[in-house]
Amino acid sequence: KLVVFLGYVLSEVLILMIKLIVLFFVIAYFIAKRIKPAQFKSPLLNPQSLARLQQWELILRSEHILFVGLNKTLVYCSSHKPKGESIKVVPKNFDNTSPLFVKTRPHLAEFLSEMSGFFKIIVVTQFSESVSSAILEAIDPRGFVYHTLYRSDQIKVNGKYFKSVQQFKPNFEKSIFIDHNPETVLEKEILIPIKPFKDDTGDNQLLLYSQFLASKLREEVPMEKIIAGMRSVFDQPPLTAVEESSVYQERE
Numbered sequence: 135k136l137v138v139f140l141g142y143v144l145s146e147v148l149i150l151m152i153k154l155i156v157l158f159f160v161i162a163y164f165i166a167k168r169i170k171p172a173q174f175k176s177p178l179l180n181p182q183s184l185a186r187l188q189q190w191e192l193i194l195r196s197e198h199i200l201f202v203g204l205n206k207t208l209v210y211c212s213s214h215k216p217k218g219e220s221i222k223v224v225p226k227n228f229d230n231t232s233p234l235f236v237k238t239r240p241h242l243a244e245f246l247s248e249m250s251g252f253f254k255i256i257v258v259t260q261f262s263e264s265v266s267s268a269i270l271e272a273i274d275p276r277g278f279v280y281h282t283l284y285r286s287d288q289i290k291v292n293g294k295y296f297k298s299v300q301q302f303k304p305n306f307e308k309s310i311f312i313d314h315n316p317e318t319v320l321e322k323e324i325l326i327p328i329k330p331f332k333d334d335t336g337d338n339q340l341l342l343y344s345q346f347l348a349s350k351l352r353e354e355v356p357m358e359k360i361i362a363g364m365r366s367v368f369d370q371p372p373l374t375a376v377e378e379s380s381v382y383q384e385r386e
Contacts, residue, residue, distance in 0.1 A: 195305050198351070200253035201283075201321075203297070203313035204261065206330045208245075208340075209273060210237045211261075216333055225268040234265065238273050239331045245340035246278035252351045254280040258297045258311070260318070261285060289320065296320050307357055312343065324357075326364050342368070 205211045212235050215222075220235040249255055255278055259266050263284045270279055289298040297313065298320040306324050313319050314330040328339050346367065350360045 195303070197308065198253045198357075199304050199309040200249055200255050201258050201299055201304075201309065201311040201313075201324075202255065203315070203319075204257050204259040204266065204269065206314045206332070207312065207328060208239055208242055208257075208331075209269065210239070210332050211235070211269065212237075218333060218335065221272045223268045223272050225262075225264040234269070236269055236272060237333060239340055240335060240337045241341040241344075242273060245344045246274060247276070248344045248348055250278040250280075252348065256280055256299075257282045258287075258299065258313070259284060260288065260295055260297065310347075310357060310361060324361060326361055326368075328368075 202208060210216070213233075215235050216237055218237070220237045223234045223236050225234065246255065257266070257270065257279050259282065261269070261284065263282075263286070266282055266284055270282065283297075283299065285295060287301075288295045289300070290296075295318075297311075297318050299309075299311070300320065306321070309324050311319060311321050311325045312328050313325065314328050316322070316325060316327050319325050326343075328343065329337075331337055331339070343364070346364055347360065350363065355363075
């Protein structure tokens, strides 16, 4: 009789546990249905940040992108006042007592205006956000530059920084990268080198580059052929990949 009684008790306990488990899942199901997906927030990205990231990725994949360097490509920056005209820039939270002097490359305004009609312009710089923002506010008052990638966005190899856009997965069939220093750029397949700029008032590189790009894009020439053509026209040899042992000697 004791064995039968214990068996009966265990069976009742087992049945009760099964009922509780079923009840738990039923309650969880109805709770989940009543909670809207928007109430579940990422611990890293709020809905606004997530939306901006998705928009950013869509733009990089679907539109023509012009990645371009800043110092010695679009401008020349120095802590000492150079000869001729320059713009005095004081970045926010700048802990240095001396300002930064910026000389704009000839035809910069025309270049940005013309290229913004064909590309989303993204500046890629080794400067910090505060320094870069101050420079761009001074040289691009009309806001042709769509976005900026700072030093913090770059890839670090053996303690040295390299300009790279790999983490943003752009469509390389619609992208080019113009920079004065090929050794600091990882995306060689889309790179078009340009002569470094310092203080040559007769420099016309930006004018020539914008005219060439605009004419080829109007003809709907594939980007790969445009890049090859520009390297040939402007005497820029084919480029090889950056070695990890490359020495990064310049600020940008």
